[in-house]
Amino acid sequence: MENWLKKVLWRQFGASIDMLENACKLCPETFWDTQAEFGYKAYHCVFFLDYYLTRNPIGFTPPEPFSLSEFEDRMPERIYTKEEVLNYLYFCRKKCRDLIAGLDDVENAFWQNESESMRYNIIEILLYNMRHVQHHTAQLNLLLRQHIDDAPEWIYEAEDKL
Template sequence: MLTNAIAAYPETLWNEQKKFFYISYHVAVFLDYYLTIPAGPLTSPLSFTLSDDIPEEGIDDLVPDRLYSKEEILAYLQISRKKCHDLIFQMTEDDFAQLWVETESNKVMPVLELFLYNMRHVQHHAAQLNMILRKNTGNAPRWVRAAR
């Protein structure tokens, strides 16, 4: 649903209505980050700066170094989707029970809980993007009951 919303957003609005871009970027980076087990530093192939000077359209202190295209965001999401798939199929029951420890914010949770946290985070922002899409275009992709 996330990639459907991003793919459906018009190119003309992508560069004009930047809130949609910022949410797309944010969820792509954090999807990847929360799939990093054990926890590692926050990194992304789509570079960013941590800043107190947050653009009006921004949603946190993670500021992209430039306005990435829809294609770049979608490609990054595809990489993270594969990372997630591979990770789930490689993990054992013990792996899911291990603790994921993020030292910067002192987040500590079992990996299974991290997967649920990540899924809720993606769902939350996919819903936001669909709301913006419907508001700006009068249309949004349909609900997806099951993934391919």
């Protein structure tokens, strides 16, 4: 894969992840686990970020202490703490950066889930994943605006270069 394309993908995907991080960091602890479910929504976003970054997601399991509740259409046993979700996000950010940096023959690289309902070229799953992150980051920013009258600034590209 062309090096310039890897750099473009990382700058934009990294910025999306950074925007999610900033929303999580700005959320007051007192608002994290409320009826608005900020903490749960943040976890959901990070869980699927990890899943869609897994080159062969068949048999995917998230790191401890997270469960597969997202696949079972149920809330997790508990709302994970802000620190737990942020640590999971940092894990995923590195996973994303490493995946993009290591892209080689994208024409033959496919991502397919267990149910075979989704089969994407690796570039398309990266774009799909980035859209998912931005979708939920926008929801979190709206919640922050509504409840604390503040939201993080726009990030136009990841600061760390590929």
